[in-house]
Amino acid sequence: MRIKIETLGCKVNGVESESIAELFRKRGHEIVKDNADVVVINTCCVTGEAEAKSRQAIRKALKAGAEVAVMGCYGQLAPDTLKEIGVSVIVGTSERKSIVNKVEEIYNQHKSDSQALDMSNIYEDLPHVPSKTRAFMKIQDGCNGKCTYCIIPTVRGKSRSRSLKSIIQECQTLSDYKEIVITGINLGQYGTDLGLSLTDAIRTVLNNTSARVRLSSVEPDEVTEELINLIKDEPRICKHLHIPVQSCSDAVLKVMHRKYTVNDFKQMVNRLHDNIPTMMIGIDIILGFPSETDEMFEDTLNCLRELPISHFHVFGYSPRKGTLAAEMEQVSPIVKKARVDKILTLAAEKKSAYHDTLISSEVEVLTERTRKHFEGIYTEGHSSEYVKVYIKGEVPLNEIITVKLTEVFKDGIIGVVDN
Numbered sequence: 001m002r003i004k005i006e007t008l009g010c011k012v013n014g015v016e017s018e019s020i021a022e023l024f025r026k027r028g029h030e031i032v033k034d035n036a037d038v039v040v041i042n043t044c045c046v047t048g049e050a051e052a053k054s055r056q057a058i059r060k061a062l063k064a065g066a067e068v069a070v071m072g073c074y075g076q077l078a079p080d081t082l083k084e085i086g087v088s089v090i091v092g093t094s095e096r097k098s099i100v101n102k103v104e105e106i107y108n109q110h111k112s113d114s115q116a117l118d119m120s121n122i123y124e125d126l127p128h129v130p131s132k133t134r135a136f137m138k139i140q141d142g143c144n145g146k147c148t149y150c151i152i153p154t155v156r157g158k159s160r161s162r163s164l165k166s167i168i169q170e171c172q173t174l175s176d177y178k179e180i181v182i183t184g185i186n187l188g189q190y191g192t193d194l195g196l197s198l199t200d201a202i203r204t205v206l207n208n209t210s211a212r213v214r215l216s217s218v219e220p221d222e223v224t225e226e227l228i229n230l231i232k233d234e235p236r237i238c239k240h241l242h243i244p245v246q247s248c249s250d251a252v253l254k255v256m257h258r259k260y261t262v263n264d265f266k267q268m269v270n271r272l273h274d275n276i277p278t279m280m281i282g283i284d285i286i287l288g289f290p291s292e293t294d295e296m297f298e299d300t301l302n303c304l305r306e307l308p309i310s311h312f313h314v315f316g317y318s319p320r321k322g323t324l325a326a327e328m329e330q331v332s333p334i335v336k337k338a339r340v341d342k343i344l345t346l347a348a349e350k351k352s353a354y355h356d357t358l359i360s361s362e363v364e365v366l367t368e369r370t371r372k373h374f375e376g377i378y379t380e381g382h383s384s385e386y387v388k389v390y391i392k393g394e395v396p397l398n399e400i401i402t403v404k405l406t407e408v409f410k411d412g413i414i415g416v417v418d419n
């Protein structure tokens with residue numbers, strides 16, 4: 001079969017799609033970009049908008065006449081809707097490996113498949129698939145949280161962790177990689193089911209590879225003292241952490257059912273910065289959440305202005321059907337947009353100020369690709385801090401090289417190779 005795989009949503013979905021593509025390849029099927037017999041759509045439902053995009057992609061593929069198989073969060077959440085639309089195979093967030101058999105079966109029989117979806121409590125190992133320069137290693141799935149805006153625990157189930165043995169096995173296949181990104185749905189919950197912690201998994205990866213290690217995202221209340229010390233002391237851990245704080249108003253955090261206060265978050269960020277001053281600290285922030293007043297928004301704005309945060313993912317709240325927050329009184333779209341715009345302005349200022357602090361410093365860049373920009377050819381890559389670095393000319397790819405940062409350029413900084 002000619003199989004096309006479309007992915008929506010988060011990095012975890014990206015990793016899982018690559019694994020599924022590899023399973024299809026192993027069975028002798030071809031992964032294609034166009035003219036597919038079957039389109040596998042790995043869906044997302046983290047917001048109402050993500051859900052709509054998933055449905056849109058499914059309808060488009062059906063309209064093109066392909067057999068459609070759906071996996072991922074929206075598949076788990078709304079199998080009945082998907083069956084109504086005409087999707088032949090639906091696999092949710094567990095038993096994903098079964099998609100290959102199911103697709104083969106349906107393709108051969110040309111008949112509709114409909115089944116209730118089970119939710120597993122056991123971590124499902126999916127095979128690793130090579131990507132260009134960075135290997136994404138998923139070590140955790142699901143979440144034990146109860147955030148009022150989030151559908152993830154409903155569609156992915158309780159937190160479950162990959163065994164250290166399985167992590168070691170994957171490490172053995174990654175010797176060509178200079179960087180491994182450790183991912184999960186809620187990474188900080190790694191090990192709660194195995195009597196382990198995230199730092200155990202990180203140490204295991206460090207001990208079994210020679211690559212540098214990046215963490216995808218860790219919840220504010222899960223950035224422990226032990227994790228901070230490990231990031232500080234271990235040169236092979238990237239000096240970059242993404243923290244989904246979502247709001248810096250205690251009142252809003254309470255309505256969101258988040259498990260930390262603004263003060264906890266401030267202390268943690270300052271501790272990170274004091275220990276690792278060059279560290280890139282990124283956040284996710286939701287604006288216009290139900291009950292957020294102008295005053296609460298100003299609290300968030302002022303708090304973020306003060307803190308050493310250099311990268312912002314900004315979201316206007318979008319209600320997700322099936323969550324508590326979707327039933328609450330909503331903030332008007334105009335107010336929401338004004339708040340998003342204000343935070344985006346602050347985000348640009350903070351990013352630029354952070355870049356300024358790095359000028360003249362030396363950083364380690366993973367070289368990823370060569371591209372032309374107005375004046376000439378540049379080799380692009382990311383530093384340990386996840387700053388985009390442009391190196392003039394062509395240098396070997398997939399290497400970690402030391403450069404001196406000289407001036408801001410486009411969305412990053414020019415790096416000059418140290419001779």
Ligand code: SF4
Pocket residue numbers: 143144145146147150151152153185186219
């Ligand atoms: S911590 Fe909250 S927002 Fe994150 S996945 Fe769990 S329930 Fe969703």
